[in-house]
Amino acid sequence: MEKSLLAPGHRACAGCAMPTTIKLVLDAAGPNTIVASPTGCLEVTTTPFPESAWCVPWIHSLFENPAAVASGVELMVKRRGHDTNVIVIGGDGSTFDIGMGSNSGMFERGHKILYVCYDNEAYMNTGVQRSGSTPFCANTTTTPWGKESLGNPRPKKDMPAIAIAHRVPYVATASIAYPVDLRRKVKRALQVNGPSYIQVNAPCITGWTFEAGIMVEISRLAVETGLWPLVEWVNGEVTEVKKIRMLKPVDEYLKTQGRYRHLFKRPDGAAILKQIQDMADANIAKYQLVD
Template identity: 60%
Template sequence: MSTDNKPFNLLTPGHNGCAGCCDALAAKYVLMAVGSDCIIVNPTGCLEVMTTPFPKTAWNVPWIHSLFENGGAVASGVEAALIALGRKGNTKVIGIGGDGSTMDIGIGALSGAFERGHDITYVCVDNEAYMNTGVQRSSGTPFGASTTTSPSGKSSYGNPTKKKDMPAIMAAHGSPYVATTSIGYANDMIKKVKKATDVKGPTYIHAHAPCPTGWGFDSSKTIEIAKLAVDTCLWPLYEMEDGVVTSVKKVKDPKPVEDYLKTQSRFKHLFKMEGGAEEIKKIQAMADKNISYYGLDK
């Protein structure tokens, strides 16, 4: 809050994010959930680059840039320093990183932070590729998506591997609270981030975040496409407490995955190439597995 008790933006407008930027939306929701009494640790990535072009910053809260690989370690250090100084109080230590820094390059440091039990919340803003450096695939890239390092072509239908189940990995560390969310559901994300920060110990939020630039869709469609991922059951929304799924967002009459895939140029080859229909069937099977495993349609 400002000194005259009028609310103000904890992430200011005027940053360098693309129109329809998923990272800006995610950061805004996180700050709406936790308020100004927080310290943000932000590894290298789109969010860091577009909010802090030297000598300017869009952050109205304490913020520190970590390297791609050590976001979890820096967040651990911030929390330990606050305790050592007797200043922890209610201050929340929040890590916000993309899928590359979270699921690939920085997973070791993040694992260590959770194994040690630091009282931090880590939010993965998952736009499913390394968008800041040229749309290279990450372990968050979904099956069949075309990226600059998993391009579709005569010998390829795009990314050949399935998306890494990062929430399950973090739950396996003994985290007391893990949740998936989406920037298409602002209230859900705000509620879950707040809940995560109110839980003592290392907590993890995985936010699905469509990227207009990297995925290839009109920037006005970010929220619409985010909701389609949920409605087709390719991105289930759930909460886990002490490793047990305790809450699931139900999906009445799930839509076919084609409704989601056809909105993005990263999947357009599947509708043009010989054999593409079979690849779409494989993606539909993944959605069907989510429906069955999480009971999304019950």
């Protein structure tokens, strides 16, 4: 493997999936790439002035505008007749919530931009608050469990479907536990003459609360339980699905993480576990994840 385009020495937590995601994306994209990112963990841990971990040109402006900033970058790339990749890499808070307006604009205008969301399912940079990506009944600091609460009351927003509704020609889900698959998806996305969207399951050690060293295992379990199907959509049609060889019950995934601990402690947790299993089963049926 060639030298990584994200230099070591960044300040992300040990066991964080975000730098792994960046490395895999840049490894696939190569050095002829410009990256725009929102405010968040990525920005504060990779660019503490005067240091930067980025070995490709990188720009951060605000929390909710990387898709718009990248649109301006892409216009200039096109104007100069260059073939430089333009990639947004941002977390779910920016992607699902506050940046939705500028994401929608970028998708709809058809810019040749790859948008990669490293999805850790909450606002982690501010200390684990619920986002539109937080799964059903996950504990966060703004959806804590308690006598009257079982955690986040709503299921996760279906962001790939929103991208597809914009007629984004290439949409995929990926996981850091499947690096070959992720690299291949990035390469495919970059060949598309238009926008593309890849949503990467990226566990957060402090937000999901798990022991260091099992980040990859947790992300693999998300896939193997059917909670995070690996799917590729071209022009809105499912073109590829990662089959699950050894299907596992959702409990095996959920019990690895502190954010779901209450579901195993409380008597009314069992019904919730059943609901989450139903969600996984629905995914399995919808995408035919098991042969």
